[in-house]
Amino acid sequence: KAGVTQTPRYLIKTRGQQVTLSCSPISGHRSVSWYQQTPGQGLQFLFEYFSETQRNKGNFPGRFSGRQFSNSRSEMNVSTLELGDSALYLCASSLVGGVHLGTEAFFGQGTRLTVV
Amino acid sequence: GESVGLHLPTLSVQEGDNSIINCAYSNSASDYFIWYKQESGKGPQFIIDIRSNMDKRQGQRVTVLLNKTVKHLSLQIAATQPGDSAVYFCAEKTSYDKVIFGPGTSLSVIP
Numbered sequence: 001k002a003g004v005t006q007t008p009r010y011l012i013k014t015r016g017q018q019v020t021l022s023c024s025p026i027s028g029h030r031s032v033s034w035y036q037q038t039p040g041q042g043l044q045f046l047f048e049y050f051s052e053t054q055r056n057k058g059n060f061p062g063r064f065s066g067r068q069f070s071n072s073r074s075e076m077n078v079s080t081l082e083l084g085d086s087a088l089y090l091c092a093s094s095l096v097g098g099v100h101l102g103t104e105a106f107f108g109q110g111t112r113l114t115v116v
Numbered sequence: 117g118e119s120v121g122l123h124l125p126t127l128s129v130q131e132g133d134n135s136i137i138n139c140a141y142s143n144s145a146s147d148y149f150i151w152y153k154q155e156s157g158k159g160p161q162f163i164i165d166i167r168s169n170m171d172k173r174q175g176q177r178v179t180v181l182l183n184k185t186v187k188h189l190s191l192q193i194a195a196t197q198p199g200d201s202a203v204y205f206c207a208e209k210t211s212y213d214k215v216i217f218g219p220g221t222s223l224s225v226i227p
Contacts, residue, residue, distance in 0.1 A: 004159070039219075040219075041219075042205065042217045042218060042219040042220060043160070043205070043207070043217035044217070045215050056213065090159055090160070092159075098213060099209070099213045099214075099215050101148065101150050101165075101207055101209055101215060102148070102150045102162055102165040103162060103165065105162075107159030107160045107161070108159050109157065109158055109159045110158075110159050
């Protein structure tokens with residue numbers, strides 16, 4: 001079956017703009033978690049959505065938001081982009097809600113966001 | 117603060133040798149540990165995991181060791197192959213569902 005699909009793969013934005021990233025989970029999976037990956041900070045948890053509701057949230061400012069649709073696809077939005085938002089944004093899908101790792105979570109290939 | 121860190125940011129090994137990648141964690145409440153492999157342009161791929169009630173777990177060519185006394189985690193790769201070249205990072209999950217990832221070690225296999 002198809003894996004986790006993230007679009008677009010690459011994105012270049014200007015400071016102050018906003019951006020929306022998309023994640024389609026594995027068919028049947030209802031939980032989507034978002035992560036930011038930078039060389040300096042590594043992978044950091046942003047938030048998790050399950051059944052269209054945000055269930056868990058990391059320590060990121062309110063400029064980072066998300067939502068989940070009835071088909072479990074999720075979008076992540078970053079407003080008023082800053083240079084420091086340049087990163088690889090990853091999503092992971094899981095069958096059930098909660099923050100999952102290991103064999104219970106499957107990562108997409110990520111969206112590489114560059115803010116100039 | 118709480119953190120998961122790696123002792124070696126880069127590691128070069130000869131093909132066929134064994135590789136050891138280390139990780140230190142600081143949260144004694146963590147009860148689940150995972151190693152991931154991330155190749156260039158790809159998302160993290162699960163390698164092996166271990167729960168806090170175990171000291172050692174073996175997979176195919178990989179072994180994870182957990183030393184709770186010194187809060188240390190290691191990944192051993194036997195007979196390292198060129199396809200093992202990637203960034204490896206550890207992750208921990210606490211009993212209250214907090215997830216912490218290490219910064220990663222780049223493994224380079226010399227043919």
